Amino acid sequence: MSQVCQSKYAHELTEQEYHLLNQKITYYNLPNQSFACSPIASCPLIDSVQNSVIRQKLYEQYKEVAEQSRIDLFNVYLTSAEEQREEYRKKYEDDSKELSHDRCSSDDKQNFSPLMIQLINECCNKISERIKCIYKFKIESII
Numbered sequence: 001m002s003q004v005c006q007s008k009y010a011h012e013l014t015e016q017e018y019h020l021l022n023q024k025i026t027y028y029n030l031p032n033q034s035f036a037c038s039p040i041a042s043c044p045l046i047d048s049v050q051n052s053v054i055r056q057k058l059y060e061q062y063k064e065v066a067e068q069s070r071i072d073l074f075n076v077y078l079t080s081a082e083e084q085r086e087e088y089r090k091k092y093e094d095d096s097k098e099l100s101h102d103r104c105s106s107d108d109k110q111n112f113s114p115l116m117i118q119l120i121n122e123c124c125n126k127i128s129e130r131i132k133c134i135y136k137f138k139i140e141s142i143i
Helices: 001-030 053-102 114-142
Strands: none
Touching: 001 053, 001 114, 053 114
């Protein structure tokens, strides 16, 4: 029972983290969060170049590298979060199946009554609701 609840907690936490990350990426891709609005848009070293053509070329390269790095970083974050989310989803499903299998088996394993299974499921639902509530607040604070 403890293992199912722990895996539900980890599953829901990674699920909500994934959604929060998506919200953050959406926010950081808004026009008011563009490169020109960021603190790194101003580079004293580039600004110190006297030749305006060279300065503009350097700035454009600098901007391109910064924007591409940001895109690459967001993709790494998403890929990592998605892999972790999938791992914990699978673990929770496996633990839930194992619990159901234990209930149905007739050997010496500890058998759970249907009421106990229902209570475990309710506990998992409460875990899920609490985590969703916390992350709803986090998402609202971003927006």
